[in-house]
Amino acid sequence: MQIQIQTFTVHKRFALTISRGTxxxxxxxxxxxxxxxxEGWGEASPFSVGEKPQTTEMIARSLQxxxxxxxxxxxxxxxxxxxxxxxxxxxxxxxxxxxxxxxxWVGKQANLPxxxxxxxxxxxxxxxxxxxxxxxxxxxxxxxxxxxxxxTIAAPLQDIQALKIKLGNPDGIEADxxxxxxxxxxxxxxxxxxxxxxxxxDVNTALKMAFWLADQGVTYIEQPxxxxxGADLAKLYYQSPLPIFVDExxxxxxxxxxxxxxxxxxxxxxxxxxxxxxxxxxxxxxxxFGLKVMFGCYSDSSLLNTALAHLSPLADxxxxxxxxxxxxxxxxxxxxxxxxxxxxxxxxxxxxxRS
Numbered sequence: 001m002q003i004q005i006q007t008f009t010v011h012k013r014f015a016l017t018i019s020r021g022t023x024x025x026x027x028x029x030x031x032x033x034x035x036x037x038x039e040g041w042g043e044a045s046p047f048s049v050g051e052k053p054q055t056t057e058m059i060a061r062s063l064q065x066x067x068x069x070x071x072x073x074x075x076x077x078x079x080x081x082x083x084x085x086x087x088x089x090x091x092x093x094x095x096x097x098x099x100x101x102x103x104x105w106v107g108k109q110a111n112l113p114x115x116x117x118x119x120x121x122x123x124x125x126x127x128x129x130x131x132x133x134x135x136x137x138x139x140x141x142x143x144x145x146x147x148x149x150x151x152t153i154a155a156p157l158q159d160i161q162a163l164k165i166k167l168g169n170p171d172g173i174e175a176d177x178x179x180x181x182x183x184x185x186x187x188x189x190x191x192x193x194x195x196x197x198x199x200x201x202d203v204n205t206a207l208k209m210a211f212w213l214a215d216q217g218v219t220y221i222e223q224p225x226x227x228x229x230g231a232d233l234a235k236l237y238y239q240s241p242l243p244i245f246v247d248e249x250x251x252x253x254x255x256x257x258x259x260x261x262x263x264x265x266x267x268x269x270x271x272x273x274x275x276x277x278x279x280x281x282x283x284x285x286x287x288x289f290g291l292k293v294m295f296g297c298y299s300d301s302s303l304l305n306t307a308l309a310h311l312s313p314l315a316d317x318x319x320x321x322x323x324x325x326x327x328x329x330x331x332x333x334x335x336x337x338x339x340x341x342x343x344x345x346x347x348x349x350x351x352x353x354r355s
Contacts, residue, residue: 001035001075003067003098005060010301011327014143017133019168019200020050026299027056030330031063031097033105035075040105041351043303044097047271049227049248050199054093054271062094075105082277092251092274099275100307100349107348114276114310115343124313127161127339129194130321134166137182144186161339162192164222164319168200173209180216194317196222199248203232207239214241220317222267222294223247234262245294245317252278253285265292265316270308271300283314292316301326303351306333309343330354 007027015024031042044063046056066088073080081102085095107114115122132143147160165183169175184193195218201209206224213221220243225233227248237244243264250259250266252273259266266286273279279295286293294317295308302323312318320341323329333351334343344350 001033001070001073003063003070004032004034005063005067006030006032007056007060008330010299010329012299013325013327014146015133016131016166016325017135018166018196019134019170019198020048022133023299028299028301029056029059029063029097030303031101033070033075033098033101035105036109038105038108040075040101040103040108041303041349042097042099042101042104042307043301044093044271045299045301045304047093047298049272054091059091059094059097062088062090063097066090066094066098075102075109078102078277085274093271095274095278096270096304097275099277100270100304103276103307104348104351111347113343113345113347113350114307115313118280118310120311120313122313122342125309125340125342126312126315126318127192128318128320128336128341129162129164129192130160130324131164131166131196131319132183134169135179137178140165140179141182141186144183148187159337159339160187161190162194163187163190164194164196164321166196166198167209168197173201173205176209177212180213180218184216191217192219193217194219194222194319196247197224199223199226201225203229203236206236210236210240210242218242220245220265223249230258230262233259237262237264243292245292247296250282253281256282256285256289256291260289260291263291265294267294267296267319268308268315269296269298270304271298276307276311279308279311283311294318295320297322301329302331302333303349305341306331306343306349306351309334309341310349312341312343
């Protein structure tokens, strides 16, 4: 099979600020594999969780290095391909791009969408949250109004049913509280609100906030503590009135058994897990331990979010909104309807290049 690697830059309509910094644009990688006249597409975007970042350059170099080794293989030879990816120590984002492209190829060869190949039901997809980054109360309200199409910049997303609020403001928890109250005032009709602190709190702050957030009707807290604080996470788990989910603390299925006694759920992202194959293993592993599952994204286009949308009938919570915040998304795939990101009936991913 032949592999083509191409970069493209996307710009956010609204820059996103979390506790670790602000992102306004990213340069992502479009991967295409071709075999027997069928082309499969995948994507990788750069990301960092506070450790060694996976940059665009690193991801591209690793894909260029493995491409010649894959030429003699068929997309159906997954054991050999997976072994090569492991032997070359391909970064998880690069693995994700290849894995998604291979799944797209198989779906197109079978002439079936992935959700149907997996026997899933699209009517079981829950609403996706849209994200409000750290900002002043006034800016947070404006951001909500813009998402709802009521602000100075209209957005066709009036049927939003869930919000995700980024907290961990460097000005402290009083700033966090003021922002959350402002968001609730801007969208009183939205009752499903979750919180993501991106590891910005210590355990005492997290406990204090958990009780306050529970009083505010919040549904769950994501990554309240920094990665690696297992003992404090266990303490929070047993005392928090709200479910605790982890993101940065969980990359693959191997991480899950170490978390089962200290979290209520995990956040699966394709760039962390290494693709749809591992995401599916994570789902089954988490559910076997009685954990809830949510899906998330980084600065991904419609291509990668559509890929994960095909698995969405298996998720309890969804946060697949990054493509909805892009000014120049080059792809068209899953559609936003009734607050949900829903894959279409086209073969494979059902993603095409925007004309």
